[in-house]
Amino acid sequence: MSDTPSAPEPPEQELPPYVIEGARSSRSRCKTCRRGIDKDTLRLGILIEGPYGTGYMWHHLKCAAKRRFEQVTEAYEQEAWNNAKTPPENVPPLDKLQKLHNDSDQQRKERKQIPYAEPAPSGRARCKHCNEFIEKGSMRVVLGRAVEFGNQMRTAPINIHPHCVAKTLQEEDCSTEAEGFAGNLHSNSREVSTVTMEAVLTEIGDLE
Ligand SMILES: [Zn+2]
Ligand SMILES: [Zn+2]
Structure with a gap:
């Protein structure tokens, strides 16, 4: 036994x-x-x-x-x-x-990887940085923001004007890395033409 x-x-x-x-x-x-x-x-x-x-x-x-x-x-x-x-x-x-x-x-x-750029599908969404509307058809950049969900942290997508990206990346709750940002944005936004992407990146400016 x-x-x-x-x-x-x-x-x-x-x-x-x-x-x-x-x-x-x-x-x-x-x-x-x-x-x-x-x-x-x-x-x-x-x-x-x-x-x-x-x-x-x-x-x-x-x-x-x-x-x-x-x-x-x-x-x-x-x-x-x-x-x-x-x-x-x-x-x-x-x-x-x-x-x-x-x-x-x-x-x-089909799910897109953050960060990515896309034309704003409507003019109703506001930029989560400056709170101004993002004009329909103009390019917006989708970044990640850390939000508490129950007792765990999730990444929520936030829409940002290209010219507001640099400042948003410095915010504490931004979960998108500034390091390697341009490369990631480019490879995650396959439908965006190279010319448009260049323009978006120019508008985003220097991230250093
Ligand atoms: Zn903005
Ligand atoms: Zn299950």
Whole structure:
């Protein structure tokens, strides 16, 4: 008999690499989106061998489909729902998850990296530095500003006049680096022609 104080798991049982199940409680957290997984919501468990032993890392099934579709495919091939203590009554068809994955991939590709320059789509937005409107069709520069979101810091995009960029980069809550700025702006703004980019950079001026 063992007298180990807390070993709830039977020793070295062979655990399957994947489990798909309705969450048995609301206590697990999705490793992809970091939000809680509500009880009964479908989740994918991926077996991980860590320093504290072997166990499952949980992901919302939908989050897993978006970010690690290959593993979802494997789990489906192995019919991982049969590994659940209580197998879920139904799981979405794989081609539905494939679509989720493709859409999210597409979105990620289209998302622009800060900093970038673009023509202002309307005349309604104000420059976050000088608070004046940015004229429709004129070039604006999108920088990052650190904002508190719950208890973590996120980067929010802010619209800035090119001639207000240098001063904004010196603000304490600006999360865009002045170092290498021109190069980053250029490579993140692929739709902007070289001539326009030159003009924007001239207007931005010297950042030293
Ligand atoms: Zn998630
Ligand atoms: Zn301005």
